[in-house]
Amino acid sequence: MTSEEVLEESPPSTVGDTSVIKVENLKKIYEAKLGFFSTIRGKKVKIRAVDGISFSINKGEIFGLAGESGCGKSTVGRTMLQLTKPTGGSVYFKGHDITKLSKSETRSLRSKIQIVFQDPYESINPRMSVFDVVAEGVKINRKALGVKSEEETQDMVQKALFLVQLIPPEQFMPRYPHELSGGQRQRVAIARALVLQPDFIFADEPVSMLDVSIRAEVLNVMTDLKNKLGLSFLFVTHDLALAKHVTDKLGIMYLGKIVEIGTSEEIIDKPFHPYSQALIAAIPVPDPDGRKVKVFAGGEVPNAINVPSGCRFHPRCPYAKELCKTTEPELSLIEGEHSVACHYYEEAYSTYRARMEANKPSPLTT
Amino acid sequence: MALLEVKDLKMHYETRDGPVHAVDDISFVLEKGKVLGLAGESGSGKSSIAITLLRLLPGNGKIIQGGVFLDGEDIANIPESTLRKDIRWKRISLISQAAMNALNPVFRIGDQIREAIITHSEVDKESAEANARELLEEVGIPADRYSSYPHELSGGMRQRTMIAMALALNPDIVIADEPTTALDVIVQAQILVLLRGLQRSKKMAMILITHDLSLVAEMCDNVAIIYGGQIVEFGSASQLFHNPRHPYTIGLIKSFPSLEAKKSRLSSIPGSPPDLVHPPIGCRFAARCPYATSKCTGQDPHLDEVERGHFAKCWYAGEMHL
Numbered sequence: 001m002t003s004e005e006v007l008e009e010s011p012p013s014t015v016g017d018t019s020v021i022k023v024e025n026l027k028k029i030y031e032a033k034l035g036f037f038s039t040i041r042g043k044k045v046k047i048r049a050v051d052g053i054s055f056s057i058n059k060g061e062i063f064g065l066a067g068e069s070g071c072g073k074s075t076v077g078r079t080m081l082q083l084t085k086p087t088g089g090s091v092y093f094k095g096h097d098i099t100k101l102s103k104s105e106t107r108s109l110r111s112k113i114q115i116v117f118q119d120p121y122e123s124i125n126p127r128m129s130v131f132d133v134v135a136e137g138v139k140i141n142r143k144a145l146g147v148k149s150e151e152e153t154q155d156m157v158q159k160a161l162f163l164v165q166l167i168p169p170e171q172f173m174p175r176y177p178h179e180l181s182g183g184q185r186q187r188v189a190i191a192r193a194l195v196l197q198p199d200f201i202f203a204d205e206p207v208s209m210l211d212v213s214i215r216a217e218v219l220n221v222m223t224d225l226k227n228k229l230g231l232s233f234l235f236v237t238h239d240l241a242l243a244k245h246v247t248d249k250l251g252i253m254y255l256g257k258i259v260e261i262g263t264s265e266e267i268i269d270k271p272f273h274p275y276s277q278a279l280i281a282a283i284p285v286p287d288p289d290g291r292k293v294k295v296f297a298g299g300e301v302p303n304a305i306n307v308p309s310g311c312r313f314h315p316r317c318p319y320a321k322e323l324c325k326t327t328e329p330e331l332s333l334i335e336g337e338h339s340v341a342c343h344y345y346e347e348a349y350s351t352y353r354a355r356m357e358a359n360k361p362s363p364l365t366t
Numbered sequence: 367m368a369l370l371e372v373k374d375l376k377m378h379y380e381t382r383d384g385p386v387h388a389v390d391d392i393s394f395v396l397e398k399g400k401v402l403g404l405a406g407e408s409g410s411g412k413s414s415i416a417i418t419l420l421r422l423l424p425g426n427g428k429i430i431q432g433g434v435f436l437d438g439e440d441i442a443n444i445p446e447s448t449l450r451k452d453i454r455w456k457r458i459s460l461i462s463q464a465a466m467n468a469l470n471p472v473f474r475i476g477d478q479i480r481e482a483i484i485t486h487s488e489v490d491k492e493s494a495e496a497n498a499r500e501l502l503e504e505v506g507i508p509a510d511r512y513s514s515y516p517h518e519l520s521g522g523m524r525q526r527t528m529i530a531m532a533l534a535l536n537p538d539i540v541i542a543d544e545p546t547t548a549l550d551v552i553v554q555a556q557i558l559v560l561l562r563g564l565q566r567s568k569k570m571a572m573i574l575i576t577h578d579l580s581l582v583a584e585m586c587d588n589v590a591i592i593y594g595g596q597i598v599e600f601g602s603a604s605q606l607f608h609n610p611r612h613p614y615t616i617g618l619i620k621s622f623p624s625l626e627a628k629k630s631r632l633s634s635i636p637g638s639p640p641d642l643v644h645p646p647i648g649c650r651f652a653a654r655c656p657y658a659t660s661k662c663t664g665q666d667p668h669l670d671e672v673e674r675g676h677f678a679k680c681w682y683a684g685e686m687h688l
Binding site: 215 | 607
């Protein structure tokens with residue numbers, strides 16, 4: 001069955017929706033046995049990795065999901081790709097709920113929904129040439145892609161390499177991964193995803209293993225693919241400075257929940273949630289006369305087994321009050337596309353503004 | 367006299383393919399109470415400089431030439447036993463990158479600090495223990511965590527423990543090798559603020575080794591940019607960030623995304639770092655440099671002064687600008 005046939009058989013459940021991919025109340029709860037005694041007693045704990053998340057990604061849009069390690073951002077992507085089954089909620093691809101599909105149906109959708117892994121030194125087989133790496137997916141999906149001859153495969157690989165700026169493609173095709181730089185490897189990984197003509201690519205921290213000087217090679221390729229082909233991306237990152245320049249929309253995650261969501265500019269320039277504020281204030285600025293880092297939140301991220309009551313961020317939040325301990329705030333729209341889940345965001349934001357302004361050197365002194 | 371002066375230091379790793387020129391003619395000075403940044407990308411040799419200074423080299427690492435003068439005394443050529451007894455920890459200590467793994471998992475963190483103190487000074491067990499508790503408090507760990515084991519601590523707490531240990535003997539210089547790389551951004555900020563505070567209050571000198579230019583801007587007085595085992599530019603932080611003269615420094619600054627800049631297309635430096643087994647004859651950056659001429663590929667430029675206290679290793683440093 002081709003991906004088109006799969007999509008035709010399951011009728012779209014949302015009408016008038018322009019998103020390429022959309023998640024609704026997505027949950028992934030792992031069960032684990034911790035320690036020797038709970039193992040023999042069969043006692044399990046619940047790890048709430050993703051705890052009810054909703055967002056949608058439109059055609060030609062890069063959606064960023066940012067947060068600290070362990071917040072569940074990569075699990076969201078893996079669940080969207082059905083690499084792990086969600087515990088609850090739905091993932092709609094072009095309006096069809098793909099969590100309800102059988103294994104073989106999911107497999108035929110794979111070419112449309114692709115992934116680029118974090119580490120190009122691990123994700124590419126060192127014994128395969130660039131051509132073989134990129135062509136492998138075409139060979140497996142030959143029928144679905146309508147590929148009839150070896151020449152066609154060759155053409156598709158060349159085109160994909162061209163699109164990721166590995167030019168001239170003929171020169172790169174016979175090379176082996178060890179002959180490539182980290183940035184080139186990651187572009188091969190993108191070409192491998194691209195050759196299957198996907199609509200959506202999940203890029204899981206695609207540049208965090210690369211040196212700063214070559215990151216832009218990879219990120220600019222992503223931006224170009226978005227603009228030229230209308231591809232949609234989920235871009236998972238822990239680096240908000242990068243996210244600002246690469247993503248169109250941004251969700252900030254904390255302990256399995258999105259605490260703030262909006263356009264990237266809205267969030268970086270006007271962070272409403274105290275956690276987003278703490279993240280931004282903690283990022284050093286590459287200018288010796290610029291503002292210095294500020295610590296706006298104490299402690300560290302707790303584990304996802306003992307999730308705090310009420311607002312999950314309240315034990316670390318400088319603005320937390322009684323209400324925050326008992327009642328979990330809902331994400332609510334404030335302005336434009338900008339939503340935040342905080343009872344006291346107005347107070348938090350005005351304090352944040354004042355503290356950040358106070359830290360700037362006055363223009364007269366420089 | 368400078369607190370630390372490194373002169374023409376060369377260190378090679380012997381490999382089957384030939385020597386790797388990891389530290390190649392490095393010279394710099396570090397003044398008392400100042401923070402010097404050694405910034406470069408992976409494989410540039412920045413961490414090799416740290417372990418060469420302390421002579422913590424692996425078996426195949428050989429110091430070929432050069433001196434490391436601490437208060438005028440050359441510690442590159444003193445016996446290992448003297449170095450261990452009088453220099454490491456006492457005068458120069460190291461905060462390493464892998465704080466997660468640098469602590470011994472089977473000993474209590476307090477005891478590990480206490481042992482470091484006892485080994486390097488003539489104090490009894492009780493006062494060393496009291497000292498260890500004070501140090502823990504100083505780095506923001508409640509003293510009652512003295513009896514905790516490393517696995518009971520978070521990543522940030524373990525890095526704080528490493529900092530406490532590095533400060534235990536009141537060294538003149540602390541070398542911090544990527545002290546926050548493995549940490550999340552909020553914890554990184556906590557550690558940076560702690561390090562900066564301690565460095566100032568104790569008037570210690572510090573060498574901060576990092577790949578992250580924004581950390582350099584945050585912490586350092588002076589900066590050396592390392593490329594291919596060599597210093598390609600040296601100057602005050604403000605000189606380097608506002609008036610960089612080496613094309614590599616310029617490229618690096620441009621490829622750094624800033625949270626405060628307008629949303630824009632990022633730039634990169636295409637290509638790969640040089641092979642340090644067979645380094646190029648001319649400038650090591652020439653193959654990736656947008657301005658390289660035949661002079662650059664044929665002759666290695668010197669690290670020349672372009673303005674007071676500001677040096678660049680480029681034939682065209684005078685014409686370069688951001």
